[in-house]
Amino acid sequence: MGLSKGSDSAHSSTEPQETGTEAALPTKRLRKPRIVLEGSIEDILARNNSPADPAYVDKLSARAGKSWHDFYKNHAATPFFKDRHWTDREWPELARLDENAQAGQDGDDDVPVARKGQGKAVLEVGCGTGAFIYPLLERYPSARFVAFDFAKKAVELTQSHVSHDPSHCHVFQHDLTAPIDDLRNKLDNAPPSFGTPIHSFDIISCVFVLSALPPEKQARAVETLVSLLALGGSLLFRDYALHDAAQLRFHSLPSASYAANPSLLSERFYRRGDNTFTFFFTPEDIETYIASAVAAINVDRSARGEADIEVEGKVEVVEREMQNRAEGWGCTRRFVHGSWRRMR
Template structure:
């Protein structure tokens, strides 16, 4: 990223000094699943495109890769209506998928899909910030957890709870594949005044939340709090050009991989002995 872009982005964000009133902040944070239910009621399965790109970005999702000695088990958190699930199941015949979302309506769409077969996929409702995944999935049994554009929907104060929850079902040596909105992304810079809840956290018109990650924030969540090993942690920059809409800007995503240590006791010790600090200073994003 060019320094001029970062400087301009910081200048834009600095102008927005207002925050959403406390009453509404609490309401948006507490009604996340309700607002996503409304979203899927309006849009059904027509809003998001199928994610055919995921196994290009994450080779672990390809057939016969790292976990070829046995049928890999994957958990997709924030599965929505299945835009991640169906391409992966089609291209990887050996994989078994658990899929969860805190929107009951979204999970219903997955279960109603003609491709839904519990021999290969099981979808269930779960708020990963408070509902124990291990009540549905055996502890330390999942090879891969995909977290693709899901943590941004969680309030920052609940993200560490979600990490701890995920780690409980992750196999020793298992991996978390992460991709989400990065700091200074076009979507963050386009928020108008009156949508900001706190640093890097915004509310959309429909009441859903959107958080923008720095790589340091990810390191704090998954390494310092979760006790995982960082394999990758960087920004992915995509140039977006649309002459008709007069858009020429950068989409910025935070993309990372984290691996569970072989010793599960080491994970549990790290989770109980480490406190998550407040969100990192935005200047850390100078590493973009």
């Protein structure tokens, strides 16, 4: 199988498109050489597998905010970002946004407060351009949406979206790995037209977000997400899976810059050509994070004399065959996909 080589990045988008067919390059443009992924997975991963110096990794981590800001700035004027109209197909849980909001009491962090004309509460983390929330707002106009991103430019793009409505959308800049109290303070600072601030959510979306975080920060991020689930709320998850074609490409023929600064930062953790990060998961990774998050949350709740929470769900690897019939190449994309519901 082969992938077109556009740069030393693993792919040319923040996420793969769900069309199943890649568009052919314009005939007037010179086609760049393809990297052909030949051999077994083990053979491919054995190539170019010397990790970068830890000091270099630390430097990249310190600049992560700027790297993501630059990413969105560089692509803002191009037809690069696409709304996620496929989410209802992948997560039946989203159909619950049609239901009437469940009324709670002021100060009850486990159940969102419903007000007249306001529906269920949705949180999109790593919102990018609002690709998750705005198609849902069109289909479920009674819902209220909170969205945040690490990159300042991403927040600006989400707020400037034609569908942005401050009475239904609270959008702000935030680092998912920061202490939970920082996030709660920002949730409180909602626009007046948004109504009562939301502290727990019926739907939480974490789609191609966790992989952008350094491995040592991923557990904290998942704990934050689980802690924000309302009773009956669902956490929706999708990200890159181990042995995805994008990972294998990192181990193919390196670009000139790769020789000086390897893309492999640590096991399953990589630097893209624009200095943003990506990680490749197994279902067991995510199951462990969810279980650890629930355990940590219940320790804190027990100390406050509160009942334990419980979540149920599953995670699996799904595969999508991507093809470019015009150029005669294809590849297998692999994603870790799952959802969990808070039962009590």
